[in-house]
Structure formats: structure tokens, C-alpha cells
Amino acid sequence: MVSEKPIGFLGGVDPDSGLIIERNHDLKGESVGGKVLCFPSGHGSTVGSYVLYALAKKELGPRAIVNQTADPVVVVGAIIAEIPMIDQVDIRQIETGDDIEVDGEKGIVKIWKRKEVKKEK
Amino acid sequence: MHLTSEEEKIFDGESGWAYQVSMRILVRLGDLFGATELMPIESAHISGVSYKTLGDAPIDFLEALMEAGAKVKIPSTINPSSFDKEYLAKRFPEDYLKKQSRVIELYQKMGVTPALTCTPYHLRQPSTDCHLAWSESSAVIYANSVLGSWTNREGGPSALAAALIGKTPNYGVHKAEDREANILIKVESPLRNETDFGALGIHVGKLLKNEIPVFEGLFYYTEDDLKQLGAGLASSGMTTMFHYQKKSGEEKLETLFVEANDIGDTIGSLSTSSDQADLIFIGCPHCSFKEIQRVVQALKGRKVKKGTELWVCTSSHVKEEAEKYVGIINRAGGHVLCDTCAVVTWIEKLGIDTMMTNSAKTAYYSPTLNKVNVALASVTRCIDEACK
Numbered sequence: 001m002v003s004e005k006p007i008g009f010l011g012g013v014d015p016d017s018g019l020i021i022e023r024n025h026d027l028k029g030e031s032v033g034g035k036v037l038c039f040p041s042g043h044g045s046t047v048g049s050y051v052l053y054a055l056a057k058k059e060l061g062p063r064a065i066v067n068q069t070a071d072p073v074v075v076v077g078a079i080i081a082e083i084p085m086i087d088q089v090d091i092r093q094i095e096t097g098d099d100i101e102v103d104g105e106k107g108i109v110k111i112w113k114r115k116e117v118k119k120e121k
Numbered sequence: 122m123h124l125t126s127e128e129e130k131i132f133d134g135e136s137g138w139a140y141q142v143s144m145r146i147l148v149r150l151g152d153l154f155g156a157t158e159l160m161p162i163e164s165a166h167i168s169g170v171s172y173k174t175l176g177d178a179p180i181d182f183l184e185a186l187m188e189a190g191a192k193v194k195i196p197s198t199i200n201p202s203s204f205d206k207e208y209l210a211k212r213f214p215e216d217y218l219k220k221q222s223r224v225i226e227l228y229q230k231m232g233v234t235p236a237l238t239c240t241p242y243h244l245r246q247p248s249t250d251c252h253l254a255w256s257e258s259s260a261v262i263y264a265n266s267v268l269g270s271w272t273n274r275e276g277g278p279s280a281l282a283a284a285l286i287g288k289t290p291n292y293g294v295h296k297a298e299d300r301e302a303n304i305l306i307k308v309e310s311p312l313r314n315e316t317d318f319g320a321l322g323i324h325v326g327k328l329l330k331n332e333i334p335v336f337e338g339l340f341y342y343t344e345d346d347l348k349q350l351g352a353g354l355a356s357s358g359m360t361t362m363f364h365y366q367k368k369s370g371e372e373k374l375e376t377l378f379v380e381a382n383d384i385g386d387t388i389g390s391l392s393t394s395s396d397q398a399d400l401i402f403i404g405c406p407h408c409s410f411k412e413i414q415r416v417v418q419a420l421k422g423r424k425v426k427k428g429t430e431l432w433v434c435t436s437s438h439v440k441e442e443a444e445k446y447v448g449i450i451n452r453a454g455g456h457v458l459c460d461t462c463a464v465v466t467w468i469e470k471l472g473i474d475t476m477m478t479n480s481a482k483t484a485y486y487s488p489t490l491n492k493v494n495v496a497l498a499s500v501t502r503c504i505d506e507a508c509k
Contacts, residue, residue: 015178046168046256046276047175054178070153076278079145080182087153 001035002096003027008044009051009077018060036100037062038091042071052077064102066091066109122151122290123158131286139191143282150279151290160252160291163270165197165284166241167233168256169277171465172221173203174490179277180220183227186285191231194287198236198244199228200257201407201434203466205458212471233284237460238436240348240407242268252295254283258355259348259406259482265362267347271295274361294333294361302335302364305374309338310381314499318346319481320387321379322353326360328377335364335371345412352406352482391484394494398477401425401507402463403500404434405480412500413443413457416450419504424454430473431455431507434462455507464490477503 004026007013012022018033032055042048052074055061065078070087078085084104094100099112124132132148134141147159169179203221204210210218225235236244239257247253247264253272255261256279264270273293275283283289294300306325312318325334334354347365354360403416416433425431433450437459440447447457463476464483469492477496478484484497498506 015176045174046278047179049276049278050169050175050179050182053182057181072150072153072276072279075149075153076146076276079149080142080278 001027001030001032001037002091002094003037003039005039006041006043007037007039008042009048009073010045012044013051013055015051015054016058018055018058031060032062033060035062036064036066036102038066038089038094039068040091041067041069042074044073046073048073049077049080052081052083056081056083064104066094066100066102122148122156124148128159137189139186139189140285143191143285146279146282147286147288147290151292154290154292156290156292158291159286159288160295161287162195162254162283162289163247163251164195164241164245164253164255165193165280166200166253166255166257166260167197167228167277167280167284168200169281170200170224170228170237171203171461172217172224173465173467175224177220180224180227182278183224186281187227187230191285193232193284195284196245197233197284198238198241199225199233200239201237201461201465203461205460208456208458209461209466213467217467231285236436236438238407238438239462240409240436243407243409243436244438252289254280254289256280259352261361262351262355262363263348263406265294265300266351266364267344271300274355274359300333300362302333302371303374304329304332304334305367305371305376306334306336306379307338307376308336308379310379310384312339312342312346312384314501315346315349316388316479316481316497316499317384318342319349319353319479320384320391320497322350322355323357323391323481323485324353324379324383324387325377326354326356326358329354329358329360331359333362333364334360335367335374337367339365343411345409348406348409349481352480353485356482356485387481388497391481392495392497393488394475394496396475396494398475398496398506399429399473400463400468400476401429401431401503402434402476402478402480402483403503404432405462405464405478405483407462408433408435408439410439410443413439413446413450415500416455416504417446419501420449420453420508423508425507426509429507431504432463433457435459463487469493477506479503
């Protein structure tokens with residue numbers, strides 16, 4: 001799932017449901033749960049790190065995080081929540097619905113299947 | 122980042138999960154921001170304490186750390202909580218009190234001193250030129266700019282990780298070359314009081330990105346004025362440090378001009394109401410001894426009028442020191458509260474609609490964090506309003 005806007009986890013994502021609740025957000029109402037969540041960067045309060053931890057504990061967290069620019073709040077959140085995370089990725093090359101593989105240790109993102117390709121077939 | 126063999130072992134989990142996760146936080150941040158190694162620090166100050174701002178999410182993480190046997194390696198303190206034991210504790214539901222007490226207890230079990238203040242430097246002043254890992258943006262900027270200590274602007278979890286390891290990655294303002302001013306702010310209007318200093322901070326903080334400003338034109342100021350300036354800068358921006366005395370050569374820097382109407386307009390835009398205030402709040406950041414004296418001077422023997430609350434917030438340490446003045450404020454009908462402040466408690470649940478304060482930082486945050494209207498004016502005018 002690819003977000004156009006940055007995500008602020010405190011106040012932007014409901015820790016009890018995993019739904020994006022930030023006002024005027026392009027993914028408002030979508031769940032971050034179980035997805036490879038791609039967004040430009042984080043923003044806002046450092047408590048956001050703890051929200052990622054809470055989501056992961058309830059199994060409502062993203063499977064992996066891919067960022068354009070690393071924000072310490074998201075980086076720290078991903079570490080304590082044990083969510084694989086990669087930054088400095090041009091997320092414009094990824095589209096919602098693509099199958100992608102993330103190796104957080106090596107820092108590799110592989111896009112396996114493109115939506116457009118599927119359509120052409 | 123280069124790690125010693127001892128640090129490598131912690132990274133690999135040989136000292137258990139709590140230290141491993143802490144080491145991973147420090148190493149990842151260090152790698153991200155170009156650190157070469159971890160450096161020892163003198164103290165840590167940790168934000169993420171008030172149950173009002175935290176909610177339930179972090180409690181599980183703190184529980185897990187405590188369960189795993191985490192203990193801080195260096196003197197460490199925590200930020201204010203959501204209520205004080207004497208006055209506000211009685212006004213909130215039992216469940217809130219239990220959760221807040223648990224948060225504080227968990228930090229204590231990890232060896233953290235429950236200072237419950239945003240001004241830990243009033244309790245123990247760090248030495249000049251020592252390295253720290255502090256969160257709480259107003260304390261970070263004060264430590265770098267006024268006390269001459271060195272600390273990045275840590276988030277709550279990274280300050281806690283640094284406390285548990287006793288070290289921090291050596292990037293940012295831990296390096297001398299990254300502490301030099303790179304933008305000149307010419308203040309072309311005299312600042313009248315602490316509120317003007319705070320408003321200057323809010324105004325300039327919005328205009329800056331990562332720069333370190335040097336101010337020219339600040340002629341008369343106290344350390345408390347500089348505290349307000351820093352708190353403002355760090356609220357509307359990301360500023361970690363400022364200089365308040367221009368050095369030769371700095372006149373060549375890129376220059377921003379601040380005029381009288383910039384300060385006036387900032388105060389105007391931060392004041393969301395001209396209604397009568399239900400609460401007068403002094404003490405963001407927490408009052409120094411001198412600021413408590415100023416409240417007493419401004420009271421001039423008058424009493425706080427009925428239907429209005431006066432809160433003067435400070436650390437338990439300063440409250441004890443200023444006992445004589447605390448007595449005077451109490452007898453005038455005010456409350457000197459320690460361990461908390463109006464921003465990190467639930468004032469909206471106490472029937473407060475309009476708050477008057479001398480703190481530009483509070484005026485910046487409270488309309489959204491506390492859902493109240495704010496009037497911003499100097500301590501003298503705040504106390505006049507309380508007694509009118």
C-alpha cells in the first residue's frame with residue numbers, strides 16, 4: 001500500500017484498529033495491518049514510535065515499511081516493533097497492489113509483480 | 122559505525138533483549154546520521170511520561186523492558202506527568218491515576234530518578250562541554266545554548282536507549298563544527314518581557330529548517346528569557362541550539378530581520394481568545410526560583426478572584442527551595458503544582474475553556490493538545506487578570 005502523504009503515527013493511525021485516521025489523508029480509512037506500507041516519511045510526535053510497537057503487539061502493524069526519507073520516529077518504532085524497514089527508496093516506482101519483497105537486513109526492495117503487467121495479460 | 126567488541130556483543134543480544142533493542146536503536150540512528158562511534162554521556166533526560174500525551178501504547182514497551190531487567194547506566198531523569206499528587210490527582214478518574222502511576226513506577230524500576238520536570242537542569246546542572254542524551258526539546262535547546270552542554274534532540278525511546286547503554290552516537294551537535302551559527306537573526310525591536318522572547322522564538326522557529334541561528338540585538342535578558350526563546354524556537358521548528366552573542370565574522374552570514382510588528386503579530390496570532398480566562402498558567406517550561414519570585418512580586422499582596430484558577434508549575438526541587446514564596450502564592454488563592462503542567466494534563470476535562478499564560482510554547486500547543494482557547498501576555502498582565 002503506497003501513501004502519497006507522510007504518516008504521523010500518533011494521532012494519524014488508530015492504535016486499536018490499525019486504521020489511518022489522519023484528517024485529509026489520502027489513505028484515510030485504510031488499515032496498515034499486514035501490508036508493506038510505503039510512505040514518503042513520518043512526521044510529528046516521537047510517541048509515534050510507541051504506536052508502531054502497540055500495533056505490532058496486536059498484530060495490526062505493517063509487515064514492512066518502505067520510506068523515501070528516514071524519520072527517526074519511524075526508524076525507532078520499526079526497531080522496537082521488529083518491523084523490517086528500508087529508507088531512501090523512490091516509492092513513486094511502487095503502486096498500491098504490487099507484490100513486493102523487503103529485506104530489511106540487506107536493504108533490498110524487489111517488486112515482483114506489477115499491477116499493469118497483470119492487466120496486460 | 123564502528124562498535125567495540127563489547128558493544129558488538131550487546132548488539133548481538135548477549136546482554137539480553139532490553140540492551141539489544143537499545144543498542145539497535147542507537148546504532149541505526151548513528152548509521153542514519155553519519156556517526157562514527159558511540160560516545161559516553163553524563164546524563165539522560167527522557168520524555169514520554171505523561172499518560173495524557175502517551176496513551177496506552179508505550180506502557181507495554183516499558184513493561185517489556187522492565188521485565189527483561191533493563192537498568193539505566195547513568196543518572197537519568199524523566200519529564201512531567203499528567204497530574205501532581207496533591208491537587209490534580211483528586212480531579213481525575215481512578216483508571217488514569219493507576220496508569221500514570223504505573224508509567225512512573227516502570228521508569229523508577231529501571232533506575233530513573235522521577236524528577237518529573239522539563240527543567241532537569243534546575244535539579245542538577247550538567248557540566249559545561251559534557252555530552253548528554255536529552256529529549257524534551259526546550260531542555261535540549263537550553264542545555265546547548267545557555268549551559269554549554271552538548272546534546273542532540275532525542276526522541277523519548279532514543280533517550281531511554283542511551284540511558285540504558287550509557288552512550289549516544291556522535292553525530293549532530295556532539296561535533297564542534299556542527300555547533301557554529303549559520304544564520305544571523307537581526308532583532309530590530311526591543312523585547313519587553315519573557316513573552317516577547319517566547320514569541321520571537323515561535324516566529325523564527327517557523328522560518329528556520331536545520332540552521333543554528335545567532336541573534337543580534339538582544340540587549341537585556343535573563344536566563345529565564347533565554348529559556349522562553351529556546352522553548353519557542355523548538356516548538357515551531359526543529360532548532361537544537363542558538364547563540365545569543367554575535368561573534369566577529371558572523372555579520373557575513375545569511376541574515377533575517379525581525380521587526381516590532383513580527384513579534385506583535387506572533388503574539389496576536391497565538392492568542393485565540395480575548396474572553397475572560399478560567400485558568401491563569403505560569404510555568405512552561407517549569408518555573409525557576411526567580412520566576413516564582415516574579416509571580417509573588419506581580420501579586421502585590423492581592424488575592425486571586427473567585428472562579429479563576431492560578432497555577433504556577435515547577436519541579437518539586439524548586440518548589441522546596443522557594444517554600445517561602447509558595448506559601449504566599451497559596452495564601453493568595455493560587456496553586457503551586459509540581460510534577461506536571463497545564464499542557465500535559467487534561468485541563469479540558471476540568472471545565473476550562475480559556476487559559477491565559479505568559480508562555481508562547483503553551484500558546485502554540487494548547488489549542489490543539491488541550492482544546493482550549495489561549496490568551497498570551499506577560500506574567501505581570503497574567504497575574505493582574507487573575508486578581509482583577
